[in-house]
Amino acid sequence: MLRNKEIRILLFLLIGVSVTGTFLVFIINPMAGLITFIVSFLIIYLALLFTLKRYKEIEDLSGYLRDISNGNYSMDIRDNEEGELSILKNEIYKVTLMLSKQGEYLKKDKEALADALSDISHQLKTPLTSMMVMIDLLREEKLEAEKRIEFTKNIETQLKRMEWLLTSLLKLSKIDAGTVSFKKDKVLVGELIKKALNPLLIPMEIKEQKLFIDGKENTSFIGDINWTTEAIVNILKNCIEHTKNEGIISIFYDENPLYTEIKIKDNGIGIEKEDLPYIFKRFYKGKNASDESVGIGLAMAKSIITNQNGDLSVKSKKSEGTEFSIKFYKEQK
Template sequence: MKRKTANWLSAAAAAAGFAGCLFVNVTAALILLGTAAAVFMIQLLAHHSQQKEITQICDYIGEILRGAETVQFSSFEEGEMSILASEIRKMTIRLREQNAQLREEKQFMKESLEDISHQLRTPLTSMMLILGMLRKPDLPKQTRMEQVQELFSLLARMQWLIETLLSFSRIEAGAVQFREETVDCAAMIRAALEPISIALELKDIAVNVQIEGNPHYIGDLSYSVEAVGNVLKNCMEHTPEGGTITVAAQENPIYAGILITDSGAGIAQEDLPHIFERFYQSSDFAKKGFGIGLAFARKIVTAQHGSLQVRNAQPHGAQFDLRFYKTVV
């Protein structure tokens, strides 16, 4: 509307000028008339071209809304329409990326729910069988006590799995605020060993702790204990009776490092690239747990600007390398 008004005002001004010049000089009047006509035609053509470009952009937007993936805006090379087309193209790319991310998250949630259901189904089935056995009136007292103990063990495993999954989800959602405090590695390792000390004793597994100097770093003590505890628990599960777990801690100008080495059979080469994946269970090594502890440990360590890697030790066993960096890397 504004452009049409401007065109009519230009035409009126040209007519007034032509009338004025006609009384003074006919040649000047004709020149003015020709110039005004040329300007009017240029504006008319520009307006028509812009309308055509706007219609084309609207058609492209319609194709995008219908799910087209190959819409090109290259025909707009300069001017205001080019800027508009560029912004629409950027917005389209961002929307496509967000849509792809939403699809991935939806698929991940679906797979996670399936994995969780599978993980809970196994202990629940065992619990149902145990409860059915406990209902027998002639069940020997010793057998009854053993089954009750197994029932408590299954409940504890389920509780650990649920709590770990909840903590995992909170960290992934960015809902956890990690504390920044000075963490003494020696004290942290002692705290991580405490929950499994009885299990280690029952399996006659010796733990050798080697602390070099006074290693420490800035992080969250509580979550760090949980991460190291999960790694130690994994090592315990894969160390035979009478075996050894070695925990060595040291510090350098770049990071505070903790090496945890067990005397088990080690990790199969095909498992090494996947050992930190959630619910990974494809071999005898991975099938001894839920497949969540190591993934959770790495998530905690990386959230504190650290790293957690694994390799096979020589002559046998697995070695976990935890590093808490002094600066973000």
């Protein structure tokens, strides 16, 4: 405590004033001087005792801060008493809780990154192994021309699949990192649906699937048409893949004072009940997933929509079809 220059000056001034006052009073009245000396001594003693207590509390807080810097957030120093030190303790406790939460989030992020890298490695391992085998076969001089063409096409297919996977993962990582700047334009749902359907009309025609669209012409929401198109395409792809030939794909959209809703429905094979809670999880493949599926399309759709003040949900019954519901909520003014 006495290492503090300000305390030393204060103590010097208190002693100086007390000695001077006591001396002057003692000259006038010895008894009064004695009383003044005792009172002065007690005042200085109590002041030092109070200051010492404050220093002890500050030292405890310093030790607590050192524990925090070492990653120990378990101590509870909340103080319900009045005073500036109590306020400081409570503020430090709030910061401690915040740091603890951030530590938990960082740990979860690291675990998620490790899982994602593991999943990516698994997804790339299969096509790479397949391509290596086919390349070895292509080296054989006696290989038939038809087989050579077949293997070459297979390699091309696997390369395109890997390109799509890596591109999708890059987009997802950008969204997760918050580096994607979603536009806030007025998007007409009719135009959005038309744009999303454009690359999917041929696959639907090959499977002779019927398409029904119903919605008001002026239905709109505030968002990014390009990113939302990506989300709608992934949802529609899922419906097309899981709907048999001559099946039906239906799209309904409407708007109310709270949100704009888009419903995409099929009459396909449906989703197993136990798969429903995980259908939007990255790399999750349900029981009815095709061999070509990598389980990333719906995860991307969910991420794109939720980052635009929206929500994506699903209802499904086995053999009765699936319905995806997209809601873009209106911002309150």
